[in-house]
Amino acid sequence: xxxxxxxxxxxxxxxxxxxxxxxxxxxxxxxxxxxxxxxxxxxxxxxxxxxxxxxxxxxxxxxxxxxxxxxxxxxxxxxxxxxxxxxxxxxxxxxxxxxxxxxxxxxxxxxxxxxxxxxxxxxxxxxxxxxxxxxxxxxxxxxxxxxxxxxxxxxxxxxxxxxxxxxxxxxxxxxxxxxxxxxxxxxxxxxxxxxxxxxxxxxxxxxxxxxxxxxxxxxxxxxxxxxxxxxxxxxxxxxxxxxxxxxxxxxxxxxxxxxxxxxxxxxxxxxxxxxxxxxxxxxxxxxxxxxxxxxxxxxxxxxxxxxxxxxxxxxxxxxxxxxxxxxxxxxxxxxxxxxxxxxxxxxxxxxxxxxxxxxxxxxxxxxxxxxxxxxxxxxxxxxxxxxxxxxxxxxxxxxxxxxxxxxxxxxxxxxxxxxxxxxxxxxxxxxxxxxxxxxxxxxxxxxxxxxxxxxxxxxxxxxxxxxxxxxxxxxxxxxxxxxxxxxxxxxxxxxxxxxxxxxxxxxxxxxxxxxxxxxxxxxxxxxxxxxxxxxxxxxxxxxxxxxxxxxxxxxxxxxxxxxxxxxxxxxxxxxxxxxxxxxxxxxxxxxxxxxxxxxxxxxxxxxxxxxxxxxxxxxxxxxxxxxxxxxxxxxxxxxxxxxxxxxxxxxxxxxxxxxxxxxxxxxxxxxxxxxxxxxxxxxxxxxxxxxxxxxxxxxxxxxxxxxxxxxxxxxxxxxxxxxxxxxxxxxxxxxxxxxxxxxxxxxxxxxxxxxxxxxxxxxxxxxxxxxxxxxxxxxxxxxxxxxxxxxxxxxxxxxxxxxxxxxxxxxxxxxxxxxxxxxxxxxxxxxxxxxxxxxxxxxxxxxxxxxxxxxxxxxxxxxxxxxxxxxxxxxxxxxxxxxxxxxxxxxxxxxxxxxxxxxxxxxxxxxxxxxxxxxxxxxxxxxxxxxxxxxxxxxxxxxxxx
Numbered sequence: 001x002x003x004x005x006x007x008x009x010x011x012x013x014x015x016x017x018x019x020x021x022x023x024x025x026x027x028x029x030x031x032x033x034x035x036x037x038x039x040x041x042x043x044x045x046x047x048x049x050x051x052x053x054x055x056x057x058x059x060x061x062x063x064x065x066x067x068x069x070x071x072x073x074x075x076x077x078x079x080x081x082x083x084x085x086x087x088x089x090x091x092x093x094x095x096x097x098x099x100x101x102x103x104x105x106x107x108x109x110x111x112x113x114x115x116x117x118x119x120x121x122x123x124x125x126x127x128x129x130x131x132x133x134x135x136x137x138x139x140x141x142x143x144x145x146x147x148x149x150x151x152x153x154x155x156x157x158x159x160x161x162x163x164x165x166x167x168x169x170x171x172x173x174x175x176x177x178x179x180x181x182x183x184x185x186x187x188x189x190x191x192x193x194x195x196x197x198x199x200x201x202x203x204x205x206x207x208x209x210x211x212x213x214x215x216x217x218x219x220x221x222x223x224x225x226x227x228x229x230x231x232x233x234x235x236x237x238x239x240x241x242x243x244x245x246x247x248x249x250x251x252x253x254x255x256x257x258x259x260x261x262x263x264x265x266x267x268x269x270x271x272x273x274x275x276x277x278x279x280x281x282x283x284x285x286x287x288x289x290x291x292x293x294x295x296x297x298x299x300x301x302x303x304x305x306x307x308x309x310x311x312x313x314x315x316x317x318x319x320x321x322x323x324x325x326x327x328x329x330x331x332x333x334x335x336x337x338x339x340x341x342x343x344x345x346x347x348x349x350x351x352x353x354x355x356x357x358x359x360x361x362x363x364x365x366x367x368x369x370x371x372x373x374x375x376x377x378x379x380x381x382x383x384x385x386x387x388x389x390x391x392x393x394x395x396x397x398x399x400x401x402x403x404x405x406x407x408x409x410x411x412x413x414x415x416x417x418x419x420x421x422x423x424x425x426x427x428x429x430x431x432x433x434x435x436x437x438x439x440x441x442x443x444x445x446x447x448x449x450x451x452x453x454x455x456x457x458x459x460x461x462x463x464x465x466x467x468x469x470x471x472x473x474x475x476x477x478x479x480x481x482x483x484x485x486x487x488x489x490x491x492x493x494x495x496x497x498x499x500x501x502x503x504x505x506x507x508x509x510x511x512x513x514x515x516x517x518x519x520x521x522x523x524x525x526x527x528x529x530x531x532x533x534x535x536x537x538x539x540x541x542x543x544x545x546x547x548x549x550x551x552x553x554x555x556x557x558x559x560x561x562x563x564x565x566x567x568x569x570x571x572x573x574x575x576x577x578x579x580x581x582x583x584x585x586x587x588x589x590x591x592x593x594x595x596x597x598x599x600x601x602x603x604x605x606x607x608x609x610x611x612x613x614x615x616x617x618x619x620x621x622x623x624x625x626x627x628x629x630x631x632x633x634x635x636x637x638x639x640x641x642x643x644x645x646x647x648x649x650x651x652x653x654x655x656x657x658x659x660x661x662x663x664x665x666x667x668x669x670x671x672x673x674x675x676x677x678x679x680x681x682x683x684x685x686x687x688x689x690x691x692x693x694x695x696x697x698x699x700x701x702x703x704x705x706x707x708x709x710x711x712x713x714x715x716x717x718x719x720x721x722x723x724x725x726x727x728x729x730x731x732x733x734x735x736x737x738x739x740x741x742x743x744x745x746x747x748x749x750x751x752x753x754x755x756x757x758x759x760x761x762x763x764x765x766x767x768x769x770x771x772x773x774x775x776x777x778x779x780x781x782x783x784x785x786x787x788x789x790x791x792x793x794x795x796x797x798x799x800x801x802x803x804x805x806x807x808x809x810x811x812x813x814x815x816x817x818x819x820x821x822x823x824x825x826x827x828x829x830x831x832x833x834x835x836x837x838x839x840x841x842x843x844x845x846x847x848x849x850x851x852x853x854x855x856x857x858x859x860x861x862x863x864x865x866x867x868x869x870x871x872x873x874x875x876x877x878x879x880x881x882x883x884x885x886x887x888x889x890x891x892x893x894x895x896x897x898x899x900x901x902x903x904x905x906x907x908x909x910x911x912x913x914x915x916x917x918x919x920x921x922x923x924x925x926x927x928x929x930x931x932x933x934x935x936x937x938x939x940x941x942x943x944x945x946x
Contacts, residue, residue: 264391
């Protein structure tokens with residue numbers, strides 16, 4: 001969260017009644033995972049291979065670290081939605097080890113290094129907008145080759161796991177619980193038999209879970225835990241409550257006593273927020289607290305000659321008209337009022353009664369940036385020297401600029417194992433104290449990302465730190481004076497992706513807290529850029545990266561931005577940035593913009609740009625000027641501190657200009673057939689109050705539209721997918737056999753109207769019959785959230801923007817040919833791309849490097865699972881090579897390395913005596929230039945070696 005936008009104000013909009021969606025049961029989720037496994041086994045597309053194209057350098061959000069105390073070159077990293085990665089070379093390279101599990105969502109990891117047993121608490125313990133739920137506690141005894149679910153399936157989010165160093169079967173788990181709903185499976189759980197059975201040792205209430213759990217490194221019997229009362233809704237987050245507190249156990253978690261009592265010195269009551277803990281020994285304990293109580297009002301400051309918005313809230317019209325023009329213009333210009341609002345015309349508006357002075361204050365107070373008059377206390381550090389019985393704040397002044405307004409996102413404190421006065425706080429920056437928390441200094445650096453979540457301090461060398469943040473992993477050996485960046489894992493959290501029409505085409509993507517990046521789709525993801533200095537991907541925008549639109553007339557003109565509708569028109573050739581966020585009219589209510597504000601360039605005219613607030617806004621001149629072409633297309637907002645009642649999806653028919661659809665985050669879908677002349681609500685027969693995650697106007701039939709709804713923000717994981725062939729007058733449910741998981745995106749194939757692609761929080765699917773049945777993609781894809789899907793029509797590539805494992809790509813040319821004939825024929829061979837001949841085949845430029853071996857993909861469809869013989873023939877019919885392959889029912893892919901046998905070589909030389917086919921350095925013969933055919937049974941297709 002590089003751009004800090006305050007979310008602590010109470011926004012007052014119309015209070016619409018919302019139907020509470022029931023949270024999906026853990027049994028339904030487990031059944032869905034079993035259903036998904038069966039789908040994978042029988043999927044027609046299970047052999048379609050996806051390639052991860054990165055990028056990697058910006059990395060993604062780390063939630064935890066587990067470091068080998070005897071060999072710190074080995075450690076594990078848990079990413080919020082990107083799995084667990086293992087390194088044995090101090091972070092030079094990482095290997096993913098959670099890919100065989102049913103989730104990539106990680107809250108905490110713990111390792112018993114004696115038995116090499118790994119425990120993963122699934123479900124991130126932060127409470128951000130994309131903190132995905134888990135499926136319980138996972139365990140592996142073979143370094144991630146296999147994983148066993150050990151229970152606590154309804155926990156959703158797990159804060160901490162502790163393993164008894166003397167008994168690896170004794171494990172304590174702090175469960176945060178559901179993010180968006182109440183549940184019983186919260187608190188502290190313990191097993192003494194390696195997870196076979198669990199016993200709940202501490203339960204506070206259905207809205208309060210355990211966010212942190214720590215033990216004395218030298219005394220496992222002594223433990224401290226912090227509970228957190230929170231209530232998140234799509235429109236509001238309350239991160240404090242009377243049951244947020246600190247608890248202590250002296251019997252290894254069997255019994256607990258609340259120690260943050262009214263007489264303890266630690267804050268109590270409604271304002272107690274998230275608490276993080278650090279235990280030095282049996283007596284010294286630290287706590288970091290996000291105090292949500294209000295600060296005492298400061299004495300009124302001296303009168304300033306500069307106007308502020310507060311001045312206008314009580315100003316009379318007469319006083320306003322008496323203001324000096326220069327003074328008023330300074331306020332208008334400084335605060336970004338549109339050019340048309342300058343002293344003369346604003347005074348005329350007030351004089352005529354069309355505008356009141358208070359409107360000059362409310363103009364600035366939209367639902368995304370308004371701040372309360374009295375801020376919260378915020379970050380505090382407390383210390384106990386008597387084992388948690390009494391607490392004292394360590395500092396005299398406010399610790400500002402640690403959490404900003406995102407205290408729910410942070411909450412970790414660490415103490416060096418060799419010095420009780422060396423303390424580290426994790427927030428937006430990293431700050432350390434050498435005097436027990438009295439004073440702090442920053443140890444952030446230019447190559448260390450902001451927003452910090454995990455720290456490991458080497459007990460044998462406390463200057464050696466490993467840090468996990470929103471931008472991956474950093475290592476220091478001098479206590480933060482200098483840092484190494486260790487980002488080779490492809491764990492980017494993409495919100496949205498797009499492509500242009502260049503050759504090779506470029507891929508664009510907006511990421512959580514890592515801005516917007518672009519790069520060629522075929523860019524090599526290797527370490528060569530460290531030598532050349534040219535990383536193949538380029539950052540083009542900061543903040544939390546959002547949607548991207550590329551002008552198809554000039555790919556250097558790009559529209560993108562960051563959270564809450566802060567969009568820009570970029571010229572990548574000249575590096576110009578033009579801010580284009582629409583502004584409401586003076587006297588009107590401010591627009592409400594979603595965190596992921598949707599934008600769309602009209603497919604009919606690339607000067608026309610649409611942007612969704614609570615109204616649909618349109619620019620006819622590339623974002624320079626805007627006009628609302630609708631009234632409010634939402635339920636009107638809702639009382640809370642998060643922008644809500646906003647448009648979340650926009651689509652315009654490629655077949656008719658002005659045929660537009662909008663969907664809102666509060667469940668409404670509207671259509672206009674005349675560019676906003678009139679609008680019709682077409683969502684009355686659909687489930688209520690769900691987030692409209694995607695609308696797609698068909699490119700094959702003007703009347704057709706697709707809609708996906710998402711219940712994630714209700715902990716409702718059911719599948720909601722619909723299609724209409726009459727502009728949304730009636731809807732057909734096409735969710736069919738998709739296992740339960742919130743749906744983020746649907747995409748229509750540009751060539752075959754029967755083919756649809758879909759992404760959920762747990763995988764990607766394709767339908768060949770307009771949603772009657774769905775097949776699951778799996779090869780090369782972990783079980784990760786799919787946030788966006790794009791098809792590059794000319795290259796025939798399908799790209800998946802994942803929220804945790806960056807971007808994946810595959811060729812869908814064979815899939816676009818799916819029809820009834822494929823199932824009727826035993827085998828169908830698809831076209832094979834030609835390949836350019838090279839004298840490098842089978843050799844390398846140095847004897848110290850492996851030989852370069854070419855390959856082509858042989859794609860075919862089989863209507864039955866069986867062994868098949870693939871044969872390669874010359875243009876005149878000579879058999880050059882053959883190979884067996886095991887075919888599954890569905891799409892199959894075999895790699896042919898372009899080699900020929902000795903017998904095939906002789907036959908080819910006999911056909912063409914001018915050829916010179918000699919053995920390559922790797923002792924293989926390769927095809928010469930020419931035309932060849934590949935056959936499977938009676939099916940044949942040709943390709944050329946050029």
